[in-house]
Amino acid sequence: MNKGEGRPGPPERPMPYARPGWRRWATDLVLAALLASAVAFQAVAIASTWGGGYWWFDAAAGSVVGVIALVRRRGRAVAAAAGTVVAAASALTARALDLPAEPGPAMALAVAVLIASAVRALPARSACAVAAGGLAVIGVSLLTELGSFSGMPVVALNSLAWLGGVACGLGPRLLEARRRRTAERVRRDERLELARELHDVVAHHITGIVVQAQAGQLDAHGRPGHEEVRDSFTAIEAEGSEALAAMRRVVGLLRETDGASLTAPGPERLAGLVGRFGERGGPAAVLRMSEDERTWxxxxxxxxxxxxxxxxxxxxxxxxxxxxxxxxxxxxxxxITVEVTDDSPGQPRRLRQGGYGLVGMRERVEALGGALSAGPRAGGGWSVVAVLPLGGRRRR
Structure with a gap:
């Protein structure tokens, strides 16, 4: 929307969407039920084979790691490290006190959940460290059960749990990486296609405008009023040359692999922009700017x-x-506050719909976490005010 199209309306409300919190709560409830069932099952099994009093350690250790697994999202790396340490310590303690082999089924399930969560979400090094920690727990369990055939099923159970945790975390991680690569390839292809169109079509026509303006200066020489005509052609040539340079910067941006280059000119060119505005026949324009613009x-x-x-x-x-x-x-x-005002008399005119000037400005400003307002001034004229945070609070 351009100036004169009326006051900007209220921002559109975002469409409602399903919050992932419901799924997380449901997943954690199912996990809690499974962990509680595993703790109860193992306690009954130990009490029936080892007798009363031997089940409490397995139940307590399994419950501790289970609780850690349920709160894993508050810090996946810390939770995984704490869970593996408790699991390894429980295996050593069970061996020293002649208790049933550890980690038990509930703890093995909790450790698998911690490993899967970490492998899926953490950076590569941290994910590998967590997976190695789970493998170390299996090694400790194996060492404590050497020479004891009865403890081998526990080692096998923990090995399967570790493999399952790694697979459940690595599978979604690889799928997400594949989706990102595909999306980036599509974006790059689109950027290259747009760059070719800009270079082959738009830049070609702008070059033609510049050439015609240069030819017009030569043709106007010696004719009546040739000074004014030459000045007009010179201004057209300058504007066309600047547009062509900007187009080439845009093409360079689109051809960048990461699209991270900035093509917008810096504040040092604001003076030239404002000065040319008056030279092109517009009203007199005055620029007032702070002295620290180079630090932006x-x-x-x-x-x-x-x-x-x-x-x-x-x-x-x-x-x-x-x-x-x-x-x-x-x-x-x-x-940083930017305010552009004019003293145009009368009410702002309502122009055709479909303009994107104000919309584009607002999108640029809000993308950096700022705010923009535009509308008629109380004393007449129009005002555009944009506030930009220097901290770069860019929206995600």
């Missing part, structure tokens, strides 16, 4: 430039009666 982050500097550029374009299109334009760029704490 590149994304903030580029957004400031684009906001001023679009605001001046809107003034040239929709405020022909304006006599003065003021561009204020100030810093207040950790925020």
């Amino acid at each position: 982050p590149p994304e903030v500097a580029g957004t400031v430039y684009r906001v001023v550029q679009e605001s001046l374009t809107n003034i040239a299109r929709h405020a022909a009666q304006a006599e003065a334009v003021t561009v204020d760029v100030t810093r207040e704490g950790e925020d």
Whole structure:
């Protein structure tokens, strides 16, 4: 929406979506039920074979690791480390006190959940460290049961649990990595296609405009009023050359592998932008800017430039009666405030629908965590105000 299309309406409300918290609660409830069942089953089995009093250690150790597994999302690496340490310590303690072999079924299930959660979500090194920790628990269990055939089923159970945890964590991780690679390949192909179109079509036409403007300067030489005509052609050539340079920067950006390059000019070019506005026949424009603009982050500097550029374009299109334009760029704490005002008399005109100038400005500003407002001033004219955080609170 461009200036003069009326006051911007309220922002659209996001569509409702299913919150993943319900699934997490359901998963944890099922896991808690399974862990409780495993603890009860193992306690009954130990009491029936070893006699009363031997089941408490397995139940207590299994419950501790089970609780850790249920709160794993608060810190996956810490939870996995704590669970494996408790599991290894329980195996050594059971051996020293001549108790049933550990880790038991409940603890093996809890450790598998911790390993799967960590392998799926943590960085590669941390995930490998957690998997190695689970393997170390199996090694400790195996060493404590050497020479004892009755403890081998426990070692086998823990080995299967470890393999299951690694598989359940690694499978989704690989699928997600594959989806990311596919999405990135599609985005790159789209960027390259757009870059080719811009280079072969748009840049070609802009080059033609520049060449025609240069030829017009030669043709106008010696004719009546040739100074004014030559000045017009010179301005057209300068604008076309700048547009062509900007197009080439955009093409370079699109061809970047990560798309991270910034093409927007920095604040040092604001003075030239405002100065050219008056030279092209627009109202007199004044720029007031703080002295520390060179310390701005590149994304903030580029957004400031684009906001001023679009605001001046809107003034040239929709405020022909304006006599003065003021561009204020100030810093207040950790925020940059950009205000572009004009003194165009009368009410703002309602123009055609479908413009994207104000929409684009708002998207740029809000993408950095800022806010933008635009509308008629109380004393007449129009005002565009954008507030940008220097801290780069970019929305995700």
